[in-house]
Amino acid sequence: MTKLRTLLVCSPGGHLGELDALAPRIEPPSEQTWWATASTPQSDQLLAGRRHLPIRNVPPRAWRGAVRSLPEARTLIRTHGIGRIVSTGAAVAIPYFVAGRAVGAECHYIESAARVRGMSVTGRLADLIPGVHCYTQYPAQATGKVTYAGSVFDRFSPVDAVADVPKKVVVTLGTMRFPFRRAVVSVHRLLTELGVRPSDVLWQVGPTPTDDLGIVAGDLIPPDTLRQAMVEADLVIAHAGVGSTLMALETGNRPILLPRLHQFGEHVDDHQTLICDEMERRGLATRHNPDDLTAADLIAAVGRRATSNANPPAIRLIAG
DSSP, rough: OOOEEEEEEOOTTHHHHHHHHHGEEEEEEOSSEEEEEOOOHHHHHHHHSEEEOOOOOTTTOHHHHHHHHHHHHHHHHHHTTOEEEEEEEETTTHHHHHHHHHTEEEEEEOOOOOOOSOOOOHHHHHHHTTTTEEEEEEEEOTTTTTTEEETTTTTEEEEEEOOOOSHHHSEEEEOOOOOHHHHHHHHHHHHHTTTOOOGGGGEOOOOOOGGGGGEEEEESSSHHHHHHHHOOSEEEEOOOOOOHHHHHHTBBBBBBOOOOOOOGGGSSSSSHHHHHHHHHTTSSOOOOTTTOOOHHHHHHHOOOOEEOSOOOOOEOOOOO
16 A cells, blocks of 8 residues: 655644544654644644644634635645645644545545544535545434544453542643633632632632632743643542543543633633543543632542553544
8 A cells, every 4th residue: 555645734723632542642753744734832732742743823713814824735735745625623634634635545534532522623624625535423323425434442451449639739721821710719719618729729720810819820831841740649639621630630630620611701602511421431530610619629639640551453444
């Protein structure tokens, strides 16, 4: 079988985290692999040492920005002789699929694990482009033209632990542009109640205001710093984004997940509640509403671990 030059294209943040986790499992293998995503501190650090092509940033559902990316997509595909394009979204996937199909490249869209029920807008658009193969990470969604490909979470298994008062804690709200004040206020109150030293808590809060809480918080923490802090932590508390959840599991943690809700302006929809459903079904996390979270919940979650399978099942792409 002829090996193709592959372009892995996606938005930074959770989409990139998923594609990074899935890429080593993709079969058939590539002749050469290039990464295309917007340049951010997170993506630059994650992709350091790899063939990384910084591209125009296309925010979620910014379809005009996606259209403006089409000339850039054409240039990259032709310049590097790309024969296969794989994406986990979001809107940036569409111009690359259009440009790729125009020159006969294989195109594969792997729907985000965030989409537990139904395809995203990007997935539905990708499905309309002739020759684009679409995949789901949930067997129940494998209908019609959509194929089950396996999940980023297949390689993790839960491990029991003994509850205790947390000593080192990581709180991460991902790279979302929406504040998540409810989560920060609730977690800060409970950690104070439990007597956890401020110096033993790493806060990554994005645009959430914290000046009145007296905590030292970072907007965006370098991925290596955040990952090392999770390795050392006995409790990880995160918003229910796929990227944050993956990093917690990859560092051996079973996190407390706090889903963002649309009604409070914390996200564009409520899909994070569906991620929580799936993680609880797998026994890989516990979900809580920030307003109902208690100190007992934190104590119960301390030390819960996850193990990683060194040989997870392959992600087999359809040829042609």
